Amino acid sequence: IIGTNKETPTTLRDIFISVKTTSKYHVSRIRLIQKTWYALARDETYFFTDGDDKELNKDLGGHLVNTNCTTGHSRRALSCKMAVEIDFYMASRKRRALSCKMAVEINFYMASRKRWFCHLDDDVYLNVPRLLSLLQKYNHKQDWYLGKPSLRHPLEVIDRENPGMKIAFWFATGGAGFCISRSLALKMAPYASGGRFMTTAEQIRLPDDCTIGYIIEHLLKRHLTIIDQFHSHLEALYLIKRHQLEKQVTFSYSKYSGKLNVLNIDGFSVEEDPTRLKSLHCILFPTFHECQDFPRE
Ligand code: UDP
Ligand code: MN
Numbered sequence: 292i293i294g295t296n297k298e299t300p301t302t303l304r305d306i307f308i309s310v311k312t313t314s315k316y317h318v319s320r321i322r323l324i325q326k327t328w329y330a331l332a333r334d335e336t337y338f339f340t341d342g343d344d345k346e347l348n349k350d351l352g353g354h355l356v357n358t359n360c361t362t363g364h365s366r367r368a369l370s371c372k373m374a375v376e377i378d379f380y381m382a383s384r385k386r387r388a389l390s391c392k393m394a395v396e397i398n399f400y401m402a403s404r405k406r407w408f409c410h411l412d413d414d415v416y417l418n419v420p421r422l423l424s425l426l427q428k429y430n431h432k433q434d435w436y437l438g439k440p441s442l443r444h445p446l447e448v449i450d451r452e453n454p455g456m457k458i459a460f461w462f463a464t465g466g467a468g469f470c471i472s473r474s475l476a477l478k479m480a481p482y483a484s485g486g487r488f489m490t491t492a493e494q495i496r497l498p499d500d501c502t503i504g505y506i507i508e509h510l511l512k513r514h515l516t517i518i519d520q521f522h523s524h525l526e527a528l529y530l531i532k533r534h535q536l537e538k539q540v541t542f543s544y545s546k547y548s549g550k551l552n553v554l555n556i557d558g559f560s561v562e563e564d565p566t567r568l569k570s571l572h573c574i575l576f577p578t579f580h581e582c583q584d585f586p587r588e
Contacts, residue, residue, distance in 0.1 A: 301427045303419070305406035308335045309396040311389070311465070312413040314342035320413040321347060326581055327572040331419035337399060338413075339392045358395045386499075390492035393499040397483050400476065406431035409470040410503075414524065416542040416568045417468065418575060425518065425540055426470065434475040434513045436503075438463020439521040446504065448495055461515040462504020467523035468541040469503070475513060482506045529555035536574060544568060558585060 312321055321338060329336060337354045348355035393410070400408040407426050411417060429435045445459040463469035471479070482491045483506055492502040507513050520538060522528060524545035531539065531554060544553045544566040551565070558570025573582035 298430070298432070301406055301423070301431065303332060303335055303423055305431070306332075306335050306423065306426060306470075307400045307403050307405040307408050308332055308337070308411065308417065309400065309409065310336060310338045310411050310413050310415075311392050311396070312338050312340045314340060314344065316413050317344050317347050321351075323566065323568060324413065324416075325350065327568055328417045328419055330579070331576075332417070337396075339396050339399075341388065341392070356395065356399065358392045386492065386496070387489065390489050390499040390502060393492075393503070394483070394488035397476070397479075397488060398485070401480070401484055404473075406473050407470050408473075408476050409468060410465060411468045411541065412466045412523075412543070414543050414545065414566075415466065415468055416571060418537075418540050418542075421520065421538065421540045422470075425520070429472065431472040432474050433472060434478065434511075435472040436463065436469070436475060436507045436513060436515050437471075437518050438469030438515060439467045439518055439523070440464060440515065441467070441523060441525040445508075446497075446501060448497065448505075451494065458509055460504050460508035462501045462508070463515055463521075464523045464525060465498075465500035465503075466525065466543055467521040469500070469521070471503075471507075475507065475511075478511055478513075479506050482510055524552050528552055531555075533574075536571065542568070542571060 310324070317340070333352065337356060338351060339356050339358055341358055343357050344355060396410060397408070409422065425437070429437070440461050441464040445461050447457050447459045450456040450458045481487065488502065491506060492499060495502060495505050497505070504515065508515060518540065520540040522531065522539060522542050524543040528542065528544065533556060542554060554567040554571055556567055556570050556574065558564060558567070558573060564570050569581065573579065573585040576582070577585065
């Protein structure tokens with residue numbers, strides 16, 4: 292244990308797992324989560340989205356939260372200049388929508404009174420037992436911000452309070468997952484709960500995961516602890532070796548302009564498992580029902 296811990300050991304029930312999603316991914320991404328790691332952390336996992344989906348909500352035991360963050364927009368024929376303006380507007384709308392979601396996630400977590408808040412994107416595979424053994428090493432009564440940056444350097448932004456000056460801080464990429472201890476979450480409340488997260492996000496005009504880093508590193512002067520076992524699709528996922536899989540906490544996948552960034556593992560066919568997450572799940576947890584037909588060497 293890092294830091295003294297006279298508490299009872301952390302169990303899965305002490306962890307709040309919060310997944311950010313959006314209506315268009317309910318079928319593709321959430322169904323994949325349901326078929327894989329979700330079975331290991333049903334009661335602990337909540338999904339934060341932007342539209343109603345009664346059927347999915349029922350399947351998730353009422354854990355689908357409609358944040359009502361985005362509103363519809365009308366489509367018009369646009370001149371090129373207007374298109375640029377609108378792009379700008381959409382970007383800020385998305386930023387606002389996402390940080391609104393994060394604000395709702397944080398409020399739910401606060402209400403849950405759990406020891407740890409862990410945020411994931413909906414294209415993340417969570418190795419649930421590994422997450423638990425990781426968090427058991429840290430005392431939730433101390434301030435911990437665990438995650439993995441995607442930049443090799445701190446993020447630099449201009450300091451609005453001191454014109455001409457810059458501030459620099461590290462942040463954990465939301466797409467790799469990050470966890471915050473309760474002690475730290477309580478200190479973040481003045482900047483992050485009760486709608487204030489959006490105000491903070493608007494002040495620095497950055498995405499929600501950067502805002503988290505800004506609050507913790509810059510405003511609260513606590514530091515990010517880098518966990519190498521968290522992996523977003525901003526890393527080359529095929530570099531993770533087969534024998535290292537069990538030790539990793541999160542994985543992801545992506546497809547940009549036709550190019551896949553996925554784990555390089557054998558298993559189900561590419562047609563059946565383009566993201567490789569079903570195969571990963573069966574390598575980690577071979578006794579699962581979904582793994583009955585898993586091809587083994
Ligand atoms: N997302 C969202 N609203 C949107 C678009 C994306 O909440 O309008 C969420 C999405 O569900 C995911 C995260 O934001 O959890 C990142 O989205 P995505 O993986 O599509 O993009 P990335 O930023 O990783 O390229
Ligand atoms: Mn992503």
